[in-house]
Structure formats: structure tokens, C-alpha cells
Amino acid sequence: xxxxxxxxxxxxxxxxxxxxxxxxxxxxxxxxxxxxxxxxxxxxxxxxxxxxxxxxxxxxxxxxxxxxxxxxxxxxxxxxxxxxxxxxxxxxxxxxxxxxxxxxxxxxxxxxxxxxxxxxxxxxxxxxxxxxxxxxxxxxxxxxxxxxxxxxxxxxxxxxxxxxxxxxxxxxxxxxxxxxxxxxxxxxxxxxxxxxxxxxxxxxxxxxxxxxxxxxxxxxxxxxxxxxxxxxxxxxxxxxxxxxxxxxxxxxxxxxxxxxxxxxxxxxxxxxxxxxxxxxxxxxxxxxxxxxxxxxxxxxxxxxxxxxxxxxxxxxxxxxxxxxxxxx
Amino acid sequence: xxxxxxxxxxxxxxxxxxxxxxxxxxxxxxxxxxxxxxxxxxxxxxxxxxxxxxxxxxxxxxxxxxxxxxxxxxxxxxxxxxxxxxxxxxxxxxxxxxxxxxxxxxxxxxxxxxxxxxxxxxxxxxxxxxxxxxxxxxxxxxxxxxxxxxxxxxxxxxxxxxxxxxxxxxxxxxxxxxxxxxxxxxxxxxxxxxxxxxxxxxxxxxxxxxxxxxxxxxxxxxxxxxxxxxxxxxxxxxxxxxxxxxxxxxxxxxxxxxxxxxxxxxxxxxxxxxxxxxxxxxxxxxxxxxxxxxxxxxxxxxxxxxxxxxxxxxxxxxxxxxxxxxxx
DNA sequence: TTGTACGCGTTATCAA
DNA sequence: TTGATAACGCGTACAA
Numbered sequence: 001x002x003x004x005x006x007x008x009x010x011x012x013x014x015x016x017x018x019x020x021x022x023x024x025x026x027x028x029x030x031x032x033x034x035x036x037x038x039x040x041x042x043x044x045x046x047x048x049x050x051x052x053x054x055x056x057x058x059x060x061x062x063x064x065x066x067x068x069x070x071x072x073x074x075x076x077x078x079x080x081x082x083x084x085x086x087x088x089x090x091x092x093x094x095x096x097x098x099x100x101x102x103x104x105x106x107x108x109x110x111x112x113x114x115x116x117x118x119x120x121x122x123x124x125x126x127x128x129x130x131x132x133x134x135x136x137x138x139x140x141x142x143x144x145x146x147x148x149x150x151x152x153x154x155x156x157x158x159x160x161x162x163x164x165x166x167x168x169x170x171x172x173x174x175x176x177x178x179x180x181x182x183x184x185x186x187x188x189x190x191x192x193x194x195x196x197x198x199x200x201x202x203x204x205x206x207x208x209x210x211x212x213x214x215x216x217x218x219x220x221x222x223x224x225x226x227x228x229x230x231x232x233x234x235x236x237x238x239x240x241x242x243x244x245x246x247x248x249x250x251x252x253x254x255x256x257x258x259x260x261x262x263x264x265x266x267x268x269x270x271x272x273x274x275x276x277x278x279x280x281x282x283x284x285x286x287x288x289x290x291x292x293x294x295x296x297x298x299x300x301x302x303x304x305x306x307x308x309x310x311x312x313x314x315x316x317x318x319x320x321x322x323x324x325x326x327x328x
Numbered sequence: 329x330x331x332x333x334x335x336x337x338x339x340x341x342x343x344x345x346x347x348x349x350x351x352x353x354x355x356x357x358x359x360x361x362x363x364x365x366x367x368x369x370x371x372x373x374x375x376x377x378x379x380x381x382x383x384x385x386x387x388x389x390x391x392x393x394x395x396x397x398x399x400x401x402x403x404x405x406x407x408x409x410x411x412x413x414x415x416x417x418x419x420x421x422x423x424x425x426x427x428x429x430x431x432x433x434x435x436x437x438x439x440x441x442x443x444x445x446x447x448x449x450x451x452x453x454x455x456x457x458x459x460x461x462x463x464x465x466x467x468x469x470x471x472x473x474x475x476x477x478x479x480x481x482x483x484x485x486x487x488x489x490x491x492x493x494x495x496x497x498x499x500x501x502x503x504x505x506x507x508x509x510x511x512x513x514x515x516x517x518x519x520x521x522x523x524x525x526x527x528x529x530x531x532x533x534x535x536x537x538x539x540x541x542x543x544x545x546x547x548x549x550x551x552x553x554x555x556x557x558x559x560x561x562x563x564x565x566x567x568x569x570x571x572x573x574x575x576x577x578x579x580x581x582x583x584x585x586x587x588x589x590x591x592x593x594x595x596x597x598x599x600x601x602x603x604x605x606x607x608x609x610x611x612x613x614x615x616x617x618x619x620x621x622x623x624x625x626x627x628x629x630x631x632x633x634x635x636x637x638x639x640x641x642x643x644x645x646x647x648x649x650x651x652x653x654x655x656x
Numbered sequence: 657t658t659g660t661a662c663g664c665g666t667t668a669t670c671a672a
Numbered sequence: 673t674t675g676a677t678a679a680c681g682c683g684t685a686c687a688a
Binding site for chain 2: 680681682683684
């Protein structure tokens with residue numbers, strides 16, 4: 001079961017390599033020669049060597065997907081859908097878990113530049129612009145870099161707005177936003193902004209518990225915030241968290257103090273990812289259209305690779321998912 | 329920021345391509361020439377073309393990971409860890425979601441044969457042996473094919489045994505195994521077998537609710553089983569499910585009939601995967617040593633690629649995780 | 657220590 | 673319609 005080359009196939013079929021190449025690439029050949037080539041390929045168990053082809057064509061049909069970690073419901077659902085869409089266009093996908101580490105991200109980008117891949121899909125909050133050359137097609141998901149770099153994102157602004165609206169409509173009197181952001185991460189900033197927009201438009205009092213950057217202290221800050229506003233005094237009865245993960249975390253914390261959700265406090269998260277195809281979303285949340293994100297991301301990277309012109313900014317609609325953490 | 333070739337670097341540095349190649353591959357050159365080459369590389373923004381190298385060397389430092397879907401807690405945790413281990417050995421990983429579809433699996437294997445990858449790591453229950461040539465290194469995870477194909481697996485037999493033991497130790501009087509298997513899938517069969525072994529060794533009555541192959545009817549079978557043994561009469565007070573996913577499913581079902589876990593029925597699942605690094609395992613379960621599996625799998629595939637001799641069968645220990653679905 | 661020249665497997669050009 | 677041959681970028685004998 002050894003592999004053979006196009007040369008051997010040509011010799012066996014009694015034709016030239018050029019003709020075999022044409023056949024492989026679906027260019028018309030005489031029925032008779034076609035049959036001879038087909039037979040030779042089968043007999044010799046021939047498979048085209050993609051690397052020789054890549055060398056010649058400067059195309060490998062491979063895309064790198066760089067994300068923090070696939071070990072996370074949102075990213076695994078996204079990675080699954082992106083791979084599915086890529087495969088439909090005959091691309092392979094190299095999975096790159098950067099763990100949000102700038103150095104690892106650069107390693108992957110270096111790899112990409114070595115012609116390993118035709119393009120990059122990245123979810124990153126590091127400043128990697130400088131390392132992206134214009135001849136390396138890239139699509140950013142969730143993160144805006146600059147006017148040049150195509151990006152695909154959920155409508156985070158609308159998501160935050162919707163969350164505030166739903167909390168109020170479900171009967172909350174006093175609501176807050178809880179999250180941990182980074183300066184770079186405009187998507188989480190927009191979630192907060194949308195939330196605030198709604199509150200200010202409707203003259204509703206709101207609070208924000210946030211910590212930029214310094215992750216270590218957030219636990220403490222959060223605990224203090226919950227103490228002050230929920231446990232010692234029930235000032236707040238509605239919470240919007242920047243991600244579902246935070247929502248789950250807070251639900252656990254509240255349990256410890258015997259506050260019940262949604263009776264005492266209602267909570268809305270953000271993401272709406274499921275940990276597997278069959279599982280269900282338990283909490284109330286703003287759901288990102290993951291399938292759509294994947295679809296548009298792949299369409300964009302494919303268009304970039306094929307030098308077609310495309311929208312540089314794609315914002316996709318979110319929707320509210322009613323779960324068990326808000327009242328009907 | 330255009331890419332340049334080794335030729336251009338050589339010209340710029342005033343040396344030959346051979347010398348540059350040596351430098352790239354860490355073969356000693358004179359300090360003076362080294363500096364000239366280093367400068368030229370920087371100036372020309374040179375990156376070695378991995379495909380030209382791969383063509384020449386017949387190595388690409390890329391591994392294909394074939395699994396049903398990364399959109400699943402167990403597989404995403406596994407994929408994450410495998411990629412991490414591969415990266416440490418300087419391999420890239422192509423992620424292949426086969427959705428358990430034989431045809432898609434073969435497509436990926438064809439790709440692998442075209443020299444896209446140096447080896448395959450596969451989690452599959454299809455009969456793909458025939459398509460694996462001996463010159464394509466492969467490690468199977470969880471599935472035994474034959475004596476030739478290296479495989480890495482949890483100790484499923486011990487897991488089933490442990491589950492039965494723990495249920496009994498937690499006070500169960502009458503226990504059962506619930507699962508859906510396939511004829512090919514020896515890992516789930518072993519879970520059942522271990523469970524039965526314990527019961528028979530200790531002369532404990534047990535039941536089995538199982539369906540091989542025909543997925544459509546399983547829902548109905550299961551419902552009937554629960555009706556007969558739990559809802560109408562409380563015959564059973566301990567359940568071992570073949571995976572965590574089934575455990576969750578059954579917990580939901582029991583809720584509908586107002587049976588509470590673990591008070592009325594205790595449940596132990598199998599897998600113990602977390603949906604993200606930070607999340608916690610809620611249910612009682614037999615935990616697979618995912619990190620260890622990843623580590624040994626990667627070591628094995630690397631050894632195979634480098635033609636080293638290795639263990640053909642690696643069985644790794646499982647452990648019981650105490651969660652909220654069994655009594656202490 | 658460095659340079660030359662060939663080959664890896666494929667596609668593209670052009671002539672037949 | 674087919675065949676011959678020159679690239680593609682790199683590694684490596686072998687020669688200098």
C-alpha cells in the first residue's frame with residue numbers, strides 16, 4: 001500500500017505526466033486515456049501529494065483558527081461550526097489554542113506566514129495587527145482591530161440593551177451589570193454600553209460592578225458588591241452578566257447566601273452556547289447566533305483568499321433566550 | 329511585507345543557498361556569515377516555506393485529530409489537551425469533526441494519505457482499518473481495532489466495576505445499567521461488563537436497559553423501563569449510565585415524575601469531562617483521566633512517526649468523582 | 657567552511 | 673488532445 005507519484009501513474013498508463021495532471025484537475029481528456037489513467041491510479045494506489053501542489057500553487061486549502069481555548073462551550077460550538085463550513089468549501093482547519101497568550105498567538109501567526117495556511121480566523125484581544133501582513137488573509141471574530149481587518153461579531157450593543165429591557169419587563173426594580181473586561185475587548189464593552197443605553201433612555205437607575213484588567217482582585221470586588229447590594233440589603237433584583245460563565249458563577253455565590261433565582265434576583269447572561277448539540281440552555285441569556293457567525297466568517301475568509309471584495313464589518317443579530325433565571 | 333525565498337536571502341547575504349539552509353537548520357556556520365544571514369533574513373522578512381520543506385523531507389509536523397464532534401464536553405477537553413501536547417512537540421493539529429459519519433472519516437483519511445499529515449489520532453467506531461496503510465501512523469483512542477493499531481483507553485472495565493461498587497456502598501439495594509451501545513464500541517461494552525462483574529461477584533441483583541444500534545427506538549425503550557422500574561414501582565434505587573450525557577438526560581426525565589436525586593434514586597455517570605477549565609463536575613461519575621489520555625496518545629503518535637517501538641495498548645486508570653447525585 | 661547542482665511531486669506553458 | 677519541460681522553494685550530497 002505504498003504511495004506512488006504522478007510519474008509512475010503516467011508511465012503505467014502510457015501517457016505523460018501532463019496528461020495525468022490534467023485528468024486529476026478535471027480537464028477534459030479522451031475517454032480512452034481517461035480509462036487508462038483511472039486504472040493506473042487504482043492499481044498504484046495513487047494519491048496526489050498536496051505539498052508538491054501547494055508549493056507550486058501557493059495554496060494549501062488550510063485555514064488556521066486561533067482562539068483562546070476550544071475547551072469552553074462557546075468556542076467549541078463555534079469551532080465545530082467553523083470547521084463544518086470550512087469543510088464544505090474544501091478547507092482543512094488547524095486548531096490553535098492560544099490560551100489568550102500573546103506569545104503563543106504570535107507563534108501561530110509565524111506558522112501561518114510560512115505558507116502553512118491560506119488564511120487565519122482569529123479570536124484574540126492581543127495587538128497582533130503589526131504581525132499581520134496584508135498578504136495574509138485574516139478575519140477577526142468578535143474583536144475590532146481597524147478599518148482594514150475584516151471582522152464578524154454579534155450585535156453586542158443590542159444584546160446589552162435587550163438584557164436591560166428584559167430584566168425590567170420581568171419586573172425588576174433595580175438592575176446592575178457585572179463583568180470583567182479588558183481595554184482591548186470592545187465586544188464586552190459594547191454589552192455594557194447597550195445595557196447603560198437602555199437604562200438612561202428609560203431613566204432607570206443602574207449599577208455597574210466591573211474590573212478592568214486585574215483579574216486577581218475581581219473575586220474580592222465582586223464579593224463585596226454582592227454583600228453590599230444583595231445580601232445585607234436587597235437593593236438589586238436584576239443582574240446582567242457579561243458572559244454566561246459569570247452568570248453561573250454568581251448563581252453559585254447567591255446559593256451560598258440562600259438567595260434564590262429568579263425569585264429574589266433575576267439573572268441574564270450572554271452567549272447562549274450549549275456544551276453539546278443535544279444539551280439545552282438552562283439560564284436566561286442573550287444568545288449569540290453562533291451558526292451565523294461561523295457561516296459569515298468562513299464566507300469572508302474564502303472571499304479574501306480569492307481576492308473578492310467583501311464587507312469589512314459584519315454585525316449579526318442576537319436574541320433573548322428565556323431560561324429559568326428570569327420570570328415569565 | 330512580501331515573503332522572500334532562501335535564494336534572495338542568500339544573494340543579499342552574499343552567500344550560497346546551501347549556507348543559508350544550514351543556518352536555518354542550526355548547522356554551524358562562521359559567525360561572520362551567520363550575522364550576514366541573520367541580517368538578510370530580517371531585512372527581507374524571510375520565512376521558510378514549510379511546503380517546500382515538507383515536499384523534500386516528507387514530513388509536515390502536522391497531525392490529524394479525527395473525532396465525532398468537538399462540540400461536546402468530553403471531546404473538547406480531550407482536543408484541547410491533545411493540541412497542547414502536540415504543540416509542545418512542535419506539531420500542528422488539524423481538527424476533523426466526523427460526526428461519526430463513515431464517509432466523512434474516509435474523506436479525512438484520504439486527506440491524510442495525501443501527505444497532509446504525519447499521522448492520525450482517531451476516535452471512531454467505524455471499520456476504517458482497511459483504509460489505514462501501514463505507512464500512515466495512527467493511534468486510536470478508546471477503540472480497539474486489532475493487534476496492529478496502537479490504542480489508548482481508559483480502564484472502562486474497572487470504571488463499570490467501580491460504579492456498581494459505589495452505588496452499593498452508598499446504600500442502593502437494587503441497581504441497573506442504562507446505555508446505548510454499538511457492536512463496535514468495546515469501550516461502552518466494557519463499562520457494562522465491569523458493572524455486571526461486580527454484581528455477579530457480590531451476588532447482587534441488577535438490571536440492564538440497553539439498545540444496540542437502533543437509536544430511534546431507544547427513547548421509547550428507556551421511557552418504558554423507567555415507568556416499570558422507577559415510576560410505577562420503585563424497584564430500582566441506583567443507576568449507572570454509560571456516559572454523563574445519559575445521566576443528565578435521565579435526571580431530567582426523573583424530575584418530570586417528581587423523583588428526586590439522590591434521595592429516591594442515586595445516579596453515577598461516566599466521563600467526568602468539564603465543559604470548560606473553570607467549571608465543576610456536578611454529578612457523581614467515573615472520571616476518565618483526560619489529560620493522561622492526551623499525553624499518552626501524543627507520545628505514542630510521536631513515537632510511531634519516529635519509528636520507535638512502543639506499547640500497542642495503553643489502559644489508563646479511572647476514578648470515582650463524588651458529586652451531588654449519590655449519597656455520601 | 658562554503659558553494660553547486662540535483663531532486664522532491666506537482667502544475668503551467670507551449671509546441672507538436 | 674497530448675507531451676516535454678521549466679518552474680515552485682528547500683535540503684543535501686558532493687565538490688571545492
